[in-house]
Amino acid sequence: MKILIADYIYTPQGFVENQAVAFTDNIEEVNTLEVLTKKYPDATQIQTKPHSILFPGFINTHVHLEFSANKTSLKYGSFMPWLDSVIEHREDLVGACDNAVMIKECKAMLASGITTFGAISSFGNELEVCEKTPQRVVFFNELIGSNAMYADMLYGDFMERVKASMSCEKESCITPAVAIHSPYSVHPIILQKAVNVAKEYKLPLSAHFLESQAEREWLESGEGELKGFFEKYFNTSTPVTNIQEFMYAFDTYPTHFTHCVQANQVELDYLAQQGHSIAHCPRSNRYLGCGRLPIENLNLPFSVATDGLSSNDSLNIFDELRAALLLHNDIPIQALANTLLKSVTADAADILGLDCGKIEAGKLADFAIVTLAETPKRKEELALWAILHTKEVSSVYIAGELLENEAF
Ligand code: BEZ
Ligand code: FE2
Numbered sequence: 001m002k003i004l005i006a007d008y009i010y011t012p013q014g015f016v017e018n019q020a021v022a023f024t025d026n027i028e029e030v031n032t033l034e035v036l037t038k039k040y041p042d043a044t045q046i047q048t049k050p051h052s053i054l055f056p057g058f059i060n061t062h063v064h065l066e067f068s069a070n071k072t073s074l075k076y077g078s079f080m081p082w083l084d085s086v087i088e089h090r091e092d093l094v095g096a097c098d099n100a101v102m103i104k105e106c107k108a109m110l111a112s113g114i115t116t117f118g119a120i121s122s123f124g125n126e127l128e129v130c131e132k133t134p135q136r137v138v139f140f141n142e143l144i145g146s147n148a149m150y151a152d153m154l155y156g157d158f159m160e161r162v163k164a165s166m167s168c169e170k171e172s173c174i175t176p177a178v179a180i181h182s183p184y185s186v187h188p189i190i191l192q193k194a195v196n197v198a199k200e201y202k203l204p205l206s207a208h209f210l211e212s213q214a215e216r217e218w219l220e221s222g223e224g225e226l227k228g229f230f231e232k233y234f235n236t237s238t239p240v241t242n243i244q245e246f247m248y249a250f251d252t253y254p255t256h257f258t259h260c261v262q263a264n265q266v267e268l269d270y271l272a273q274q275g276h277s278i279a280h281c282p283r284s285n286r287y288l289g290c291g292r293l294p295i296e297n298l299n300l301p302f303s304v305a306t307d308g309l310s311s312n313d314s315l316n317i318f319d320e321l322r323a324a325l326l327l328h329n330d331i332p333i334q335a336l337a338n339t340l341l342k343s344v345t346a347d348a349a350d351i352l353g354l355d356c357g358k359i360e361a362g363k364l365a366d367f368a369i370v371t372l373a374e375t376p377k378r379k380e381e382l383a384l385w386a387i388l389h390t391k392e393v394s395s396v397y398i399a400g401e402l403l404e405n406e407a408f
Contacts (some may be wrong), residue, residue: 001028001043002400003036006054006369008382011359012346016383021054023365025399030359045184049371049394053386055341056357057366057396058317058347061138062206062258062279064308065119066124068105069096074310078289079212080225086310087233091312099129105315106133110403112316112391113368116349116356118206118256118279118305120179124161133174134398136366138352139165140179140206143194146240153229155190162197173355173398180207183246184226184239185218191241191249199253204352206279209249210243210267211259212290219243243267250276256351259284260306261291272300277351280304280343282324284311295339296331303348304340317344318390325387337383365400368393 005020011030022028029036036043048054069231070093075085106129109117116136119126122144130137141161145154165176178198180186186194198205210216217224219242230236242380247267251274260268260280269279279299280293284307295302304324306315314321321340330337349357356364370386371394396403 001040001044003033003040003045004048004054004367004397005033005045006048006052007050007375008053008379009359010055010341010345015053016378017379019328021359021365021367023400025365025401027359027361027363027365029361048369051372051375052394053370053372053382054359055113055368055370055386055393056345056349056359057398058113058344059303059352059354060109060114060117060305060315060317060344061303061316061348061352062305062307063109063117063119064122064310065102065105065129066094066097066122067308067310068101068315070308070310071094075244076287076311080214080229081231082288082311094123094125097125102126102129103133105309106135109315109317110135110396112318112390113364113370113396114315114317115368115396115398116354117205118177118352120206120308121161121165122181124164127161127164127168127174130174131168134173134403136173136175136354136356136398138175138204138354140178140204141165141176142179142181142189144181144185145190145232146185147247148189150186151187151190155193156302158190158194159197159338162203166201175204175352176201177204177206179205182208182211182215183241183243184215186240188241188245188249191246195249195253204256205250205253206256206258209257209260210262211285212288215263216243216245216262219246222332231258241298247271247274256303258307259290259293259294261285265297268298268300272298276300277347280309280324281311281320282327283307283313283320286323286327287311287313289382292327295328301347301351303351304343304344316391318387321387325384334381334384337387340387341383346401358369365397367397369395
């Protein structure tokens with residue numbers, strides 16, 4: 001048994017003072033140090049540095065590690081030129097993204113306090129890295145392919161990857177999962193088969209949805225910028241599905257939809273009614289000119305996530321939270337800071353069905369320790385100070401084991 005002592009602990013009831021946490025690989029109890037010392041006299045006591053806040057480890061629900069080699073290859077600013085540049089550079093980027101590149105990015109996530117991430121995997125290339133990384137990984141095997149001619153082959157490849165991730169579930173911290181690339185890029189027949197696989201094995205399910213205006217226009221009317229794209233690369237000029245048909249394919253199975261920036265109120269209400277959630281990627285949306293998700297009006301749970309380096313400049317969760325503070329400039333900043341911290345802890349864990357993300361008895365002992373430079377003058381501003389002043393956390397614990405920042 002270990003006992004962690006910090007000036008503040010971020011609990012589901014908010015920031016609390018004069019408390020400590022007793023834990024093994026799970027959290028045993030949150031109470032005063034006096035009570036915990038009496039109850040667990042043999043426990044190792046760990047005093048964090050002055051002005052430290054103990055957070056549950058942060059959860060990044062949506063990242064593409066396979067595109068970690070991108071720095072200046074892909075075209076930012078507008079969705080369609082970006083998608084064209086993905087097609088142009090995809091092979092080079094994936095080829096340049098070896099294990100060393102991906103490990104470096106896992107470490108960057110860890111340094112920012114991310115102890116769990118959802119890896120969207122198109123090819124299965126990052127499975128080995130995800131097995132080795134100390135973090136918990138929800139491994140989203142992605143299905144892609146709108147051309148009916150190749151659908152069976154692509155579905156077969158997808159199922160091989162699902163099975164490979166299932167087979168390493170026991171020896172690693174990997175949770176196998178299913179991702180649907182998007183409505184415009186997945187044929188409805190294999191889409192339904194993949195949703196059924198998720199249902200059968202009770203796997204987390206995710207899909208990009210209504211990211212751009214071009215996607216909306218294509219799905220609604222078969223027109224717009226995606227028309228030229230499909231004519232050029234796929235020799236077709238009709239979409240394989242529409243917005244409603246795609247949404248209905250996920251009925252009765254709560255799914256984590258990424259972006260939804262271009263979803264209207266009727267669609268958002270439908271997602272909410274079906275128990276779905278949203279992965280909100282503020283920097284990705286801004287860099288690809290997709291618009292702003294109005295999080296102030298959402299009536300469904302959402303996480304804040306980095307997306308991949310194919311549409312971002314870092315996988316640091318605090319960089320993402322600072323960007324969210326600036327992007328949502330009309331929301332009162334203190335309330336927003338609190339909402340954002342919840343979105344990468346308790347809400348993200350609930351969305352992915354994980355037993356972490358909260359500092360309370362029974363949860364997994366995953367922690368991120370944030371150390372402020374001086375004593376915070378007002379407790380009600382802790383969330384904002386933590387977001388503004390943290391580039392890297394002091395240390396993280398996963399399943400009760402310490403990983404010092406230097407050792408990352
Ligand atoms: C498709 O298979 O339709 C597709 C693949 C990648 C990007 C867009 C569409
Ligand atoms: Fe994505």
